Amino acid sequence: MSKTDEQLTRKAKDAFDASVDSLDAATLSRLNRGRQAALAEAARPITQWLRWMPVTGIAAAVLMAVIMLRGPGDIDVISAPATDLEILLSEESIEMLEDLEFYSWLATQELDGAGDFG
Amino acid sequence: MTAGVAVFALSCSATPTGARTLQKEQQLDHFLAEVERRALRIAEIAVRDRDEALDLVQDAMIKLVRNYSGRGTDEWTPLFYRILQNGVRDWHRRQAVRNRVMVWFQKAKPDDNDYDVIAAAADPMGRSPDEELQNSEAMQDIELAVHELPSRQREAFMLRTFEGLDVAGTAVAMGCSEGSVKTHYSRAVHALRDKLGEHWQ
Secondary structure: OOHHHHHHHHHHHHHHHHHHHOOOHHHHHHHHHHHHHHHHHHHOOOOHHHHHHHHHHHHHHHHHHHHHHHHHHHHHHHHHHHHHHHHHHOHHHHHHHHOHHHHHHHHHHHHHHHHHHO | OHHHHHHHHHHHHHOHHHHHHHHHHHHHHHHHHHHHHHHHHHHHHHHOOHHHHHHHHHHHHHHHHHHHOOOOHHHHHHHHHHHHHHHHHHHHHHHHHHHHHHOOOOOOOOOOOOOOOOOOOOOOOOOOHHHHHHHHHHHHHHHHHHHOOOHHHHHHHHHHHHOOOOHHHHHHHHOOOHHHHHHHHHHHHHHHHHHHOHHHO
């Protein structure tokens, strides 16, 4: 750096330092309050569940990614309840439900009959 | 009951962990008190607004305490200024967006009647009005010239000249290489020399 550049930076630094020294009381008070607020943040303990929040967030994201990546290959997982629903809504099932007592009796008879003929 | 609380507090502060925490808080307090005024002026030169600069400095303090208080004390200065510079950059981005929006909704002019009695009080350093005026004018010149520099040159100049960081510390604060710091700083000084003219050399 040349001598003229050094002079320039020195004068700039002097002017800057003078402006720092002449900060008004209201501004210094606000700075002090800001510092105290920051230090209060340091003294505040982190709540336990907040400490685990990043971990649970990552776990949820990984789970979601796995579900999405496995895609339609595992469609039978959700098709099982749909099949049940289809059976329940079919006419035959309704008839079977209406004669549930008969079928129950028939089953016991078959079991008893098996015992008789065996 | 009160005595029990006092005994508990005493036993907590007597533990090595409690003592370490207290010592760390004292170190942080000392560091922030030492750096806050220069940081405010540096932020103020960058954004040209004292209230905004105060908010930026407080945010930087909170982030430093929350995220980096566990680091070594010698790392705090560049880390603090890195947080502050990031805040200033974000502020400029938000301002650019706001200005684009405000073209459509003309902002009302601020009220000029809010006279601040404390700000107008006599200089506590005991300087004469002439000295104060001279310093004030010099600072206005340099402040305007520095503000008009490209942002990276402005950062390099303020961190090196006003805060007194070395090249390595400035590189950490700016998030760039030491070579880039040297380049930005050199260009900043040349630009200021051209802008400020003969009476500044």
